[in-house]
Amino acid sequence: MRRLRKGLLALALVLAATPALAEPVAIVNARLFTMGPAGEVSNGAVVIDGGRILAAGAGVAPPRGARVIDAAGAIVTPGLIAGSTALGAVEVNTVRGTVDNRVGGKKLSAAFDVRYGLNPRSTLIPVARLGGVTRAVVMPDYGAPDEDGGGLFAGQAALIALDGSPDLKVAPGLAMVLDLGEDGAARAGGARGAEFVALRAAFDEVRLYARRRADYERGELRELSLPREDLEALIPVLEGRRRLIVGASREADIRQALKLARDYGLKIVLSGAEEGWLLADEIAAAGAPVLLNPTSNLPTRFETLAASFRNAARLRQAGVEIAILGSDGTHRVREMRYNAGIAVARGLPYADALRALTLGPARIFGVADRLGSLEPGKAADLVIWSGDPLEPASQPVAVFIAGVEQPLTSRPLLLRDRYSPGAALARPE
Incomplete structure (x- = not known):
């Protein structure tokens, strides 16, 4: 469990530092809930390009030149x-x-x-x-x-x-x-x-x-x-x-x-x-x-x-x-x-x-x-989760819509960060 948490933290840092581009992406070492014919895959990969899913399941290898994201065993589902x-x-x-x-x-x-x-x-x-x-x-x-x-x-x-x-x-x-x-x-x-x-x-x-x-x-x-x-x-x-x-x-x-x-x-x-x-x-x-x-x-x-x-x-x-x-x-x-x-x-x-x-x-x-499912040809809407997606404590580590990674922020979070006591102390006069 500790190893999974460390892996997810590293994944979050990598994703946060990476621009949201519509580029070929391979998400590997993932626990896939495909919701399609492949069902649940304990250790699989998803490859997306051009806004579409190219492949999803076990034994899927990243294509040459793709950006590779190591999910470190995290759950990946279709977007809700x-x-x-x-x-x-x-x-x-x-x-x-x-x-x-x-x-x-x-x-x-x-x-x-x-x-x-x-x-x-x-x-x-x-x-x-x-x-x-x-x-x-x-x-x-x-x-x-x-x-x-x-x-x-x-x-x-x-x-x-x-x-x-x-x-x-x-x-x-x-x-x-x-x-x-x-x-x-x-x-x-x-x-x-x-x-x-x-x-x-x-x-x-x-x-x-x-x-x-x-x-x-x-x-x-x-x-x-x-x-x-x-x-x-x-x-x-x-x-x-x-x-x-x-x-x-x-x-x-x-x-x-x-x-x-x-x-x-x-x-x-x-x-x-x-x-x-x-x-x-x-x-x-x-x-x-x-x-x-x-x-x-x-x-x-x-x-x-x-x-x-x-x-x-x-x-x-x-x-x-x-x-x-x-x-x-x-x-x-x-x-x-x-x-x-x-x-x-x-x-x-x-x-x-x-x-x-x-x-x-x-x-x-x-x-x-x-x-609705992780299948070849469908829109690349998917979520990498920090834990069980049905658990309130779990959160998205990454969200892709039509193959483009989305920012994990919102106005409430920005206001929290701006007006929290620590942030107020850090702001220049």
């Missing part, structure tokens, strides 16, 4: 993918001018697109990255239900890279977001029945509009309740080309969501699903993945009376693909790995917990062909 965040879209929740992930009123609903308001210089992005998070799904949100919180849909989600690049490597139109349950009912007039009737009417309108777009353009179609922008945004959802993220907690609401998906051929992803374990087999049979926080175990609302610490384990046992979320969508995104550790303590197998941070969300959002 945060499944539901507001990173880049929210800075301070209570300062409205820094909140760009929600709109009020009824004029824009499904067409609202978070990508246009993203801020690559958000101070929250480096904080999440220090938790090993390399990609994140940014979700739109509603305003408060009692403050004209918007229409039926929250809007469209986007996938971003946490590399601070000006464009954040945004993948737009990833999914449509819809909230059911108590909050959704409040927006629809106060009852769940009203919301489901409105949803079905909206989907019927979208189908009508898609069939008779030319008539709509000529003004020969009856007046529709949704604006044209929302109708256009919902066509890919009805055609199964865009996922529908459905926030639902109560067992009865989840059943209604599954039925809605069957009736309209929707590709849904459940979010929350605190009572999902009660119908885990039905969710699995429907092929509906789940985004969840496994620490939700208290009946904070009437719709979560059956919340359980074992929700994640029971859903995964039934064959449901899950993604484990952080403790909130902004400042505590990095805690997703802590939450995965809690799920392991409540019965979720370790490999499934790590999958729920990497390959699971990649599969759920349709990007597993390029993210």
